Amino acid sequence: MKALATAVCICATLVSAAAGQAQQRAPLKVFISIDMEGLAGVVTAPDVSSTGPDYAHFRTIMAGEANAAIDGAFRAGATDVIVRDSHGSKQNLLPGDLDPRARLLRGVSAGPKNMMEGIDSTFDAVVFIGYHAKAGTPNAILEHTSTGNVVDFSINGVSLPEGGYNALVAGLVDVPVVFVAGDQAVVDQLRGLLGPIDGVAVKQEIGDASLGLSPKEAQDQIRRGVETAVRNRARAKPYVMKGPFTMILRVKQERPLHPGAQRTGAGQFTFTSPDLLQILNAFNAMK
Numbered sequence: 561m562k563a564l565a566t567a568v569c570i571c572a573t574l575v576s577a578a579a580g581q582a583q584q585r586a587p588l589k590v591f592i593s594i595d596m597e598g599l600a601g602v603v604t605a606p607d608v609s610s611t612g613p614d615y616a617h618f619r620t621i622m623a624g625e626a627n628a629a630i631d632g633a634f635r636a637g638a639t640d641v642i643v644r645d646s647h648g649s650k651q652n653l654l655p656g657d658l659d660p661r662a663r664l665l666r667g668v669s670a671g672p673k674n675m676m677e678g679i680d681s682t683f684d685a686v687v688f689i690g691y692h693a694k695a696g697t698p699n700a701i702l703e704h705t706s707t708g709n710v711v712d713f714s715i716n717g718v719s720l721p722e723g724g725y726n727a728l729v730a731g732l733v734d735v736p737v738v739f740v741a742g743d744q745a746v747v748d749q750l751r752g753l754l755g756p757i758d759g760v761a762v763k764q765e766i767g768d769a770s771l772g773l774s775p776k777e778a779q780d781q782i783r784r785g786v787e788t789a790v791r792n793r794a795r796a797k798p799y800v801m802k803g804p805f806t807m808i809l810r811v812k813q814e815r816p817l818h819p820g821a822q823r824t825g826a827g828q829f830t831f832t833s834p835d836l837l838q839i840l841n842a843f844n845a846m847k
């Protein structure tokens with residue numbers, strides 16, 4: 561009985577120590593948006609299409625890069641990590657493959673946030689994994705902007721890749737993008753827009769082919785890179801643009817006009833709003 565009493569006593573001490581530690585640890589929330597075109601090894605559309613012969617393989621690479629980023633975030637002190645599956649159907653990451661410390665936002669969502677669904681002002685840092693450059697970017701792998709139909713999308717004269725307008729969505733709630741992984745072109749492109757954020761180029765385009773790191777090496781670099789970026793998050797600034805906002809969308813195939821938008825030429829549309837999310841609604845309707 562005495563032994564049992566001692567055991568209970570130690571146990572209670574451990575519990576209260578753990579509770580004390582939890583209280584001392586400040587919340588640090590990291591939001592990871594993960595696409596597929598910029599994953600290690602991906603070079604053509606079938607690699608990231610559910611009907612492609614190697615899709616299952618690239619799904620496991622997607623999980624590997626997600627888990628490397630999650631681990632890097634927790635090593636930097638994260639207390640909560642959300643992963644937004646951001647590619648196509650948003651059902652590429654298999655839930656059982658994900659590091660159990662993170663939560664997964666899976667499936668297409670209604671509303672304008674799309675690849676940034678789930679972001680809010682409680683987050684401290686955003687990480688982009690598997691990202692790709694905008695439509696028309698030279699020396700880029702699988703470059704496009706949201707759909708194959710978009711020629712260019714700009715807001716207030718700034719031509720934006722997905723990482724650009726997604727950074728603006730994070731900027732609306734004052735959260736900075738601190739890290740990007742993808743091909744060399746997207747890393748360069750986002751640094752040009754957002755400033756000198758941390759990043760890992762897992763591959764580069766060479767004459768429509770891809771020269772890249774092994775998935776294992778890419779994941780090691782992402783783990784280290786995300787850890788450093790989250791630790792140094794105070795260096796990154798939220799990406800913000802002053803309203804009102806005017807978008808110019810150029811497309812190959814015209815879609816029906818979104819209410820309030822104007823057609824300004826063949827395949828060219830404009831829309832103005834003080835609300836950035838309304839701009840993204842118009843973009844999503846006509847892209």
Ligand SMILES: [Zn+2]
Pocket residue numbers: 595596597646647648
């Ligand atoms: Zn994608």
